[in-house]
Amino acid sequence: MIPAAFDYVAPRSLPEAVADLVKHGSEAKVLAGGHSLIPLMKLRLSTPSFLVDIGRIQDLSYIREADSHIALGALTTHHEIEFSELVKARLPLLQQAAAQIGDAQVRNRGTIGGAAAHADPNGDFPTCLLALDAELIAVGPRGERSIKAQDFFVDTFTSALEPAEILREIRIPRPPSASSGTYLKFSRRSQDWAIVAVAAQVSLREGRVERVAIGLTGMGPRPLRAAAAERALTGKAVAPDALREASAQAADGTQPPEDLNGSPEYRRHLAAVLTRRALEAITGSK
Amino acid sequence: MAVSQMIGASIKRREDPQLVTGSGRFVDDLPQNAVLHLHVVRSSEPHARILAIDTIRAKEADGVVAIFTGKELREEFQAPLPVTVTFVPEKAYPEQYPIATDKVHYVGEPVALVVALSRAAAQDAAERIEVRYQALPAVTDVEKAIQKDAPVIHESLGSNLSYDVKRAGGDIEAAFKEAEVTISQRLQQQRLIPIAIETRGVVADYKPFANSLTLWSSTQIPHFVKVWLAVILGIPESQVRVIAPDVGGGFGSKIRVFPEEVLTALASRRLGRPVKWIEDREENMRATHHGRSQIWDVEIAAKRDGTVLGLRLTQWLDLGAYCSQFGTFMSLGLLVAPGPYRLAAIDGRLVGVFTNRTPTDAYRGAGRPEATYVIERVMDLVAQETGMDPADVRRRNLVTGAEQPYTSLFGFTFDSGDYVAGLERALQVAGYDDLRRRQSEARKQGRYLGIGLASYLEICGLGPAAPTQANTGVSLWGMGVVRLHFTGKATAITGSSPHGQGHETTFAQVVSAVLGIPVADVDVVHGDTGIGPMGMNTYGSRSTALDASAVHISATRVREKARKIAAHLLEAAEDDVVYEDGKAFVKGSPAKSVTIQELAMAAFQTNRLPAGMEGGLEATTFFDPTNFVWPFGTHVAVVEVDPETGKVSIERYVALDDCGTRINPMVVDGQIHGGIAQGIGQALFEEGVYGEDGQLRTGTLVDYLVPSAADLPFFQLEETITPSPVNPLGAKGIGEAGTIASTAALMNAVVDALQPFGVKDVPMPASPAKLWQLMHRNGGRKG
Amino acid sequence: MRQRVSMTINGTNYEHEVEPRLLLVHYIREQAGLTGTHVGCDTSNCGACTIEMDGHSVKACTVFAVQANGSQLLTIEGLAQGTQLHPLQQAFWDEHGLQCGYCTPGMIMAARQLLARNPDPTEKEIRMGIEGNLCRCTGYHNIVKAIQAAAKVMGEGAERKAPATAPSARRD
Incomplete structure (x- = not known):
């Protein structure tokens, strides 16, 4: 299992990297942690002739708290997110997702920017970013732009990034203080991709659900929001019945895939069960 | 620890310091100068005619040394790959050559070879080879394969049916006439992919002017490989040496003479240079044989008191695209289907069918897990139907200690053991009655615990020579040489070829115990056909019962000769000399002794020996036992099934095993742990799935689910020890017992958990999606 | 190039x-x-x-x-110092944490990372910590035991060099 031959550069800055991408056009691919790309290249399912390794660009790995948001550098590893006290305190949903990706070695190499750009509908981070209303900051030949998560994940393995754009930063709005989240992942073995996973973030005010976001993994060609369930719960008092009723609508409007791990029907059912369990865990109401 | 206590001692393994420091020597680790790299181009089609193979562009690629197609190599094969009788002499099968010429029959079949200066260059060139196929309809289902209009995979056979034969014992008509309860059930054994963590690999070094071949292979059977390389390639057997260095697991997947061993040797012969082939994992999952892939149709005749009277059984065996070397070995399952139970009649039918899939062959347990699964599911089906406790149904049917040695309806005589005592002990340790109470409480709360039992009886230790030759076509026995060196150190050469079982340690313990010398003074040599006599290799839990026994007998013969030399040196009558703890002395006078070191030296100073005695202190034994050995036991699995998701969690696992004498209990426990895990893998996770297009859909370890540490619990092990009377050690076998019992125990637990939903059987693997569907198909809980 | x-x-x-x-x-x-x-x-x-x-x-x-x-x-x-085995190597040997030994080097390296980050892990944490390493021989039973034993030895005063959490990311 040896990849096809390619040429390689490891630029030291984002502008250099963008220039490399512009120069080599569709022949080029960005290499970050490599945990999505390298296995595909070894199977020769992906045969780029040019790799731009952004791993040596300074200052793309950080977790910082700003006034309105938490900023994560695109090269921040899953491990760094998993072990970040800041993320654990402010974004438990993201911390829990990080801790469940692959295994320890994969988490040491994989990056949040890479996971987002790969846009795998079974990936964990894309769903979290969607549920947390993240903004993704990309740098390209025409400068920098911000893309909302809901616009970023376009289709299976397809993001809104232009060919020569590179993710620089991911910004997640600071949730209000009376807000919490969780990521529940269902898979056959612990190291596997999710069959279905649910990212839920709930903000409460005086015993009522002020705002709820529910992201779904594995339920379609891209990460989805459980819009009907969110609508059903918003404004409701926290009570077991309300959570159940809303959860039952978690899969509304989705067309989940059929594969060796489950039918669309089973996935829709799992989405409802996991949504209810996530909401129960967050609100303590059962 | 005194050396005389070495049998039964949990000493640490001498293999390990090398392996924990990364100094092991697996095939790909061997230092090789100027080795060329072989890449095998494989069929992408499940069933197709090869119209043309265009190698022109590939030959021009950088680093390419040679390219061979099947047609170019065909005349070099003087015989096809071997196929053994293994329980079905009546079968029809095609000759299989190591590489396809006109037609391909499964995805992964070799069609061309690239030899290059590097692995990367070989793989690059392989991508430039264009094979033009004329696709033929493929068949991937056993029952569809034998329909009249099914595409025929091997035209020379006329159909895809290899055999359809009867194997019967007892009076089945009487059994069904007497029956108060009859049950029919189809039981599935899904296709499994063995996944030794080291894939296969071969280095071949052919020396043209000597017409000699040395071949290193990650194999369980170096001695068989040597014979067949000589036969297929027409090299004198004396000029072929096969070495199995450190081998990274086998589990049956390295039990046959493989096409690539022949092809690598052939490439080396063609080019006059050493050639290396290392299998990729993706390749391994298509090119190395698969396991199980059977359907068993079962009809049960039983009485209301739980007595099982007889079974009608049909074993449908998916052979894959060819009959592999031991491809029909799994039919042994039907002959041992009664398990440890008194069963009056079996009316059996064996059907072997070709499909366009990777050939199947032995996988850990080979026939015995299937048999155990069938009879243990039968016991639980009878319990469910009669409303009896599954433990009581087993109590009703188990052969008792008083009935031993019991002869089964197919004429096998069991060696020793009290199967009922084993069951009772396992139930007691597991707290069975309490578990049933907890299960009942939990059900009231909407929680679903399942308790599964499996009482197994395993045939292993293959030999003896006569029945194995009659039934398998291979005369099987054990081989052991014990040789003392001038300084009193010993070398034991064994016919076994371990790949993780720890023979270097346990066989040294045997020699140490017999000769009274430290384990550190005994070197154990294995897996090299250039050293010592022929052996019968390692599979079927045979090594301790046969090869360690042969070593034991040789060591005893060496000791007896040493005693004779001692009598001569001590000027005493032979009968007055005793040998203890490495010393010989006249009875009653231990102070005046000769040590084994002195005796070994004397053995090489032939002038000091009694008149007529040969020099040296060495013995070779070919051990042919009087019977097979029959390990047994009962495993208890406790699971909980989440009714909302269908996910199974294993709450507890208790295993009681009786494998006779345990030379190294720590090593025995390790074998059981690994065996249980593999059986659980089959029950819950693993399945080799093909699409109707004949493509393997679980072709990487992303999709083929080998359990990890996070998916398994600790296992609680218990034992009874009933020495076998058929070998001097009293040892039975333990390499496969865990797997044989655990699949059945786990699945019985899963089905038991789902009883409130009216579920009677769950096809393996018990995936969450499947369990959820079974629980909710008819509106959920019934009782 | x-x-x-x-x-x-x-x-x-x-x-x-x-x-x-x-x-x-x-x-x-x-x-x-x-x-x-x-x-x-x-x-x-x-x-x-x-x-x-x-x-x-x-x-x-x-x-x-x-x-x-x-x-x-x-x-x-690089783990052993001369013939002195690393506590994990020693524990794998002592506890029969390997059979064929093919997965063992990777397993020990994964265990080393786990103990560097979590010197006193629970059974579950050990199992999760080595979930990315497959073994087909041992059923993991004795591997988990070996890591528990090594954690004990390493906790009893053996040096512990690696930080308990990740250092800032390496970029060159």
Whole structure:
């Protein structure tokens, strides 16, 4: 299992990297942690002739708290997110997702920017970013732009990034203080991709659900929001019945895939069960 | 620890310091100068005619040394790959050559070879080879394969049916006439992919002017490989040496003479240079044989008191695209289907069918897990139907200690053991009655615990020579040489070829115990056909019962000769000399002794020996036992099934095993742990799935689910020890017992958990999606 | 186009011209001649190729050698001090934590990372900590026992060098 031959550069800055991408056009691919790309290249399912390794660009790995948001550098590893006290305190949903990706070695190499750009509908981070209303900051030949998560994940393995754009930063709005989240992942073995996973973030005010976001993994060609369930719960008092009723609508409007791990029907059912369990865990109401 | 206590001692393994420091020597680790790299181009089609193979562009690629197609190599094969009788002499099968010429029959079949200066260059060139196929309809289902209009995979056979034969014992008509309860059930054994963590690999070094071949292979059977390389390639057997260095697991997947061993040797012969082939994992999952892939149709005749009277059984065996070397070995399952139970009649039918899939062959347990699964599911089906406790149904049917040695309806005589005592002990340790109470409480709360039992009886230790030759076509026995060196150190050469079982340690313990010398003074040599006599290799839990026994007998013969030399040196009558703890002395006078070191030296100073005695202190034994050995036991699995998701969690696992004498209990426990895990893998996770297009859909370890540490619990092990009377050690076998019992125990637990939903059987693997569907198909809980 | 790489493996510096597509595991095995790091799956599932790169365990089959340029690597061969085994190596031996031994180097390297981050793990944490390493022989029973035993020994005053949480990310 040896990849096809390619040429390689490891630029030291984002502008250099963008220039490399512009120069080599569709022949080029960005290499970050490599945990999505390298296995595909070894199977020769992906045969780029040019790799731009952004791993040596300074200052793309950080977790910082700003006034309105938490900023994560695109090269921040899953491990760094998993072990970040800041993320654990402010974004438990993201911390829990990080801790469940692959295994320890994969988490040491994989990056949040890479996971987002790969846009795998079974990936964990894309769903979290969607549920947390993240903004993704990309740098390209025409400068920098911000893309909302809901616009970023376009289709299976397809993001809104232009060919020569590179993710620089991911910004997640600071949730209000009376807000919490969780990521529940269902898979056959612990190291596997999710069959279905649910990212839920709930903000409460005086015993009522002020705002709820529910992201779904594995339920379609891209990460989805459980819009009907969110609508059903918003404004409701926290009570077991309300959570159940809303959860039952978690899969509304989705067309989940059929594969060796489950039918669309089973996935829709799992989405409802996991949504209810996530909401129960967050609100303590059962 | 005194050396005389070495049998039964949990000493640490001498293999390990090398392996924990990364100094092991697996095939790909061997230092090789100027080795060329072989890449095998494989069929992408499940069933197709090869119209043309265009190698022109590939030959021009950088680093390419040679390219061979099947047609170019065909005349070099003087015989096809071997196929053994293994329980079905009546079968029809095609000759299989190591590489396809006109037609391909499964995805992964070799069609061309690239030899290059590097692995990367070989793989690059392989991508430039264009094979033009004329696709033929493929068949991937056993029952569809034998329909009249099914595409025929091997035209020379006329159909895809290899055999359809009867194997019967007892009076089945009487059994069904007497029956108060009859049950029919189809039981599935899904296709499994063995996944030794080291894939296969071969280095071949052919020396043209000597017409000699040395071949290193990650194999369980170096001695068989040597014979067949000589036969297929027409090299004198004396000029072929096969070495199995450190081998990274086998589990049956390295039990046959493989096409690539022949092809690598052939490439080396063609080019006059050493050639290396290392299998990729993706390749391994298509090119190395698969396991199980059977359907068993079962009809049960039983009485209301739980007595099982007889079974009608049909074993449908998916052979894959060819009959592999031991491809029909799994039919042994039907002959041992009664398990440890008194069963009056079996009316059996064996059907072997070709499909366009990777050939199947032995996988850990080979026939015995299937048999155990069938009879243990039968016991639980009878319990469910009669409303009896599954433990009581087993109590009703188990052969008792008083009935031993019991002869089964197919004429096998069991060696020793009290199967009922084993069951009772396992139930007691597991707290069975309490578990049933907890299960009942939990059900009231909407929680679903399942308790599964499996009482197994395993045939292993293959030999003896006569029945194995009659039934398998291979005369099987054990081989052991014990040789003392001038300084009193010993070398034991064994016919076994371990790949993780720890023979270097346990066989040294045997020699140490017999000769009274430290384990550190005994070197154990294995897996090299250039050293010592022929052996019968390692599979079927045979090594301790046969090869360690042969070593034991040789060591005893060496000791007896040493005693004779001692009598001569001590000027005493032979009968007055005793040998203890490495010393010989006249009875009653231990102070005046000769040590084994002195005796070994004397053995090489032939002038000091009694008149007529040969020099040296060495013995070779070919051990042919009087019977097979029959390990047994009962495993208890406790699971909980989440009714909302269908996910199974294993709450507890208790295993009681009786494998006779345990030379190294720590090593025995390790074998059981690994065996249980593999059986659980089959029950819950693993399945080799093909699409109707004949493509393997679980072709990487992303999709083929080998359990990890996070998916398994600790296992609680218990034992009874009933020495076998058929070998001097009293040892039975333990390499496969865990797997044989655990699949059945786990699945019985899963089905038991789902009883409130009216579920009677769950096809393996018990995936969450499947369990959820079974629980909710008819509106959920019934009782 | 070949690239010059240089890296330190177990304290020794290596420098070679390599193809960019050369995987780190092949560099370690074939260029540096350290064959204790094994290849088991090619898809980063089995963990047989686990090594440490700048203090982090990685699967060397899923890293290009050029990505490790300038890095400090530790492989299984670098754990023992002379004939003195590392506590994990000793514990795997003592507890019969290996059979065929093929997965063992990667398993020990994964366990080392786990104990560096969590010196006193629960059984469950151990099982999760080595979930990326497959073993087909042992059922993991004695591997978990071995890691528990090593944790005890290492906790009883043996040196502990690696930080309990990740250092700031390596970028060169």
